[in-house]
Amino acid sequence: MTGVPTTRRPTGSFAVRAARTVRRRSVLSGAMIALTYTAAILAMVPLVLILGYLIVKGAGAISLDFFTQMPRPVGEPGGGMANAIVGTLILVGVASAIGLPVGIGAGLYLAEYRTSRLATLVRFLSDVLNGLPSIVMGIFAWQILVRPFGKFSAMAGGVALGAMMIPLVTRTTEEMVRTVPNTLREAALALGYPQWRVSLTIVLRTALAGIVTGALVAVARIAGETAPLLFTALGNNFWSTSLWEPIAALPLQIFTYANTPYDEWRTLAFGGALVLIAIILIISIVARLVTGRRHAGGGD
Amino acid sequence: MTDHAAPGAADERGTGSAPAIEGAAVGDRIYRGAITVFAICIPLLLLLIAIEVGIAAWPALREFGFGFLSSSTWDPVEGNFGAGPAIAGTLITSVIALLIATPLALGAAIFISEFAPAWLRTPVAFVMDLLAAIPSVVYGLWGIFVLVPILRTHIMPFLADTLGLGRFGLFSGPAYGNSVLAAGLILAVMVLPYITAVAREVLLAVPRSQREAALALGATRWEMISGAVLPYAKVGILGGVILGLGRALGETMAVTMVIGNRHDFTTSLFAPGYTMASLIANEFTEATKDIHLSALMAVGFVLFVITLIVNAIARWLVWRVSRGQGA
Numbered sequence: 001m002t003g004v005p006t007t008r009r010p011t012g013s014f015a016v017r018a019a020r021t022v023r024r025r026s027v028l029s030g031a032m033i034a035l036t037y038t039a040a041i042l043a044m045v046p047l048v049l050i051l052g053y054l055i056v057k058g059a060g061a062i063s064l065d066f067f068t069q070m071p072r073p074v075g076e077p078g079g080g081m082a083n084a085i086v087g088t089l090i091l092v093g094v095a096s097a098i099g100l101p102v103g104i105g106a107g108l109y110l111a112e113y114r115t116s117r118l119a120t121l122v123r124f125l126s127d128v129l130n131g132l133p134s135i136v137m138g139i140f141a142w143q144i145l146v147r148p149f150g151k152f153s154a155m156a157g158g159v160a161l162g163a164m165m166i167p168l169v170t171r172t173t174e175e176m177v178r179t180v181p182n183t184l185r186e187a188a189l190a191l192g193y194p195q196w197r198v199s200l201t202i203v204l205r206t207a208l209a210g211i212v213t214g215a216l217v218a219v220a221r222i223a224g225e226t227a228p229l230l231f232t233a234l235g236n237n238f239w240s241t242s243l244w245e246p247i248a249a250l251p252l253q254i255f256t257y258a259n260t261p262y263d264e265w266r267t268l269a270f271g272g273a274l275v276l277i278a279i280i281l282i283i284s285i286v287a288r289l290v291t292g293r294r295h296a297g298g299g300d
Numbered sequence: 301m302t303d304h305a306a307p308g309a310a311d312e313r314g315t316g317s318a319p320a321i322e323g324a325a326v327g328d329r330i331y332r333g334a335i336t337v338f339a340i341c342i343p344l345l346l347l348l349i350a351i352e353v354g355i356a357a358w359p360a361l362r363e364f365g366f367g368f369l370s371s372s373t374w375d376p377v378e379g380n381f382g383a384g385p386a387i388a389g390t391l392i393t394s395v396i397a398l399l400i401a402t403p404l405a406l407g408a409a410i411f412i413s414e415f416a417p418a419w420l421r422t423p424v425a426f427v428m429d430l431l432a433a434i435p436s437v438v439y440g441l442w443g444i445f446v447l448v449p450i451l452r453t454h455i456m457p458f459l460a461d462t463l464g465l466g467r468f469g470l471f472s473g474p475a476y477g478n479s480v481l482a483a484g485l486i487l488a489v490m491v492l493p494y495i496t497a498v499a500r501e502v503l504l505a506v507p508r509s510q511r512e513a514a515l516a517l518g519a520t521r522w523e524m525i526s527g528a529v530l531p532y533a534k535v536g537i538l539g540g541v542i543l544g545l546g547r548a549l550g551e552t553m554a555v556t557m558v559i560g561n562r563h564d565f566t567t568s569l570f571a572p573g574y575t576m577a578s579l580i581a582n583e584f585t586e587a588t589k590d591i592h593l594s595a596l597m598a599v600g601f602v603l604f605v606i607t608l609i610v611n612a613i614a615r616w617l618v619w620r621v622s623r624g625q626g627a
Contacts, residue, residue: 105341
């Protein structure tokens with residue numbers, strides 16, 4: 001912005017120069033806006049490329065066998081990832097059993113006692129915890145659950161993933177509980193409800209859709225985690241559902257197969273990635289629909 | 301830390317005025333105790349992680365001292381370890397990622413918050429969120445089979461020969477594909493949605509009056525952004541970038557799959573390398589000696605400390621902005 005035109009250049013009247021400045025400024029503005037459009041498009045290109053590539057390469061590997069058969073040795077065609085799919089479900093189950101109660105409880109605390117000094121500390125540390133690399137969670141779970149027992153286990157994998165879930169669930173629970181209108185709490189309190197019943201039966205129930213969304217987003221995030229499982233669940237070529245044995249997982253299997261020179265296994269890796277990403281995208285979209293409806297209905 | 305009994309629910313005036321029923325008060329106390337315990341779990345968990353990872357790392361840290369951070373020796377046979385190249389590789393790949401991702405993320409965030417037509421806003425934001433949801437191992441798979449071959453046959457020869465950048469050390473050496481450059485590029489794609497998401501939130505938190513004032517003074521739409529909106533949001537955006545840095549530093553699988561895994565200081569981005577996370581992931585199964593294992597855990601401990609600091613700074617910056625607005 002040049003502000004008041006100076007008389008440095010004597011040529012041209014004030015009006016002509018002013019018009020020129022305005023034109024220059026609006027051209028610059030248009031160019032910068034076009035750049036932001038370009039950036040937005042470029043930012044979305046990878047998603048299209050990755051999804052497209054996975055569908056092209058992986059669709060051929062998807063059949064009924066993929067979901068029902070065990071992995072086969074190199075050279076034998078066919079085979080599937082039944083054990084890895086079940087393994088991922090078990091790991092997510094263990095992680096949810098740890099992450100959901102702690103996360104929802106802590107989130108309720110943060111929302112109900114939001115100004116206490118403990119709440120401020122917990123909120124901050126929960127964000128810091130959320131940013132820790134997943135591989136560090138893996139080392140932690142390995143040190144407390146694998147090393148002492150001398151054995152890799154599904155339990156250790158679930159604990160690593162559960163620890164990752166806690167901060168995610170905590171913060172979404174807090175946000176959702178905070179959107180519950182105070183008038184609702186006050187009405188219940190005025191009717192003689194004790195605070196704990198207001199919190200559990202009125203506030204929690206009102207915020208339930210949002211909390212479910214938060215839980216789904218957290219599950220989507222940990223279901224594809226691989227790094228912490230290298231130290232904990234380890235992977236397993238055989239059928240196992242025991243919590244105290246090494247267990248297969250979809251992301252681990254993709255990693256193993258991707259690093260082999262065998263075409264059959266590479267195809268299976270693409271198939272596995274396609275299934276994994278389909279699961280995650282479906283969970284994400286369902287989560288979005290749940291809150292979308294809530295927002296449309298509630299409004300704030 | 302212990303005075304959690306503090307003001308209680310500040311927004312629920314009148315809570316304390318209903319102790320008429322004895323049972324209700326007891327119930328309230330139990331309830332408050334229970335959720336307080338859950339809340340305390342989080343600081344405890346962080347403390348426990350620090351202690352346990354520290355214990356695993358201790359033998360190597362004691363053995364090699366501060367030299368561990370700079371030494372480039374990595375000799376499992378002799379039992380002599382240093383994390384210098386891995387630390388350098390982590391920083392270099394993260395810097396490449398941020399240099400590429402930050403302008404794109406900022407542009408995309410400005411588009412979403414300022415210029416996108418209303419009907420396009422939600423879908424674009426949703427696509428960015430989906431990009432954040434893609435697992436690291438899937439990015440790695442795409443990296444191995446698409447990005448690395450393209451780098452090897454097209455981009456690297458183009459940079460080195462066509463543009464003549466091969467004379468500079470940064471783009472010299474044979475083009476294997478698997479390289480520090482490949483890791484930096486894939487990290488750029490991965491941190492892009494995180495930075496965009498934070499920048500978007502921060503921009504949306506800028507008050508409307510700020511924009512209207514700029515427009516009323518005769519600013520063009522871009523001058524409104526650059527003169528009134530960005531200065532207001534810059535601290536929060538910086539926080540988002542540092543948050544992206546935290547992600548990039550600790551990202552494991554995709555990097556392990558494309559970086560080539562070589563333990564050496566490199567000056568060329570075309571050379572294979574290591575990051576801290578990929579070093580741990582790659583060698584964990586091969587580590588048979590206790591000191592080798594402990595050296596890997598020590599790398600993990602260094603990574604833990606660095607990301608802890610980076611995240612604390614980022615969160616503080618983002619909070620400073622968003623707390624003021626109460627958006």
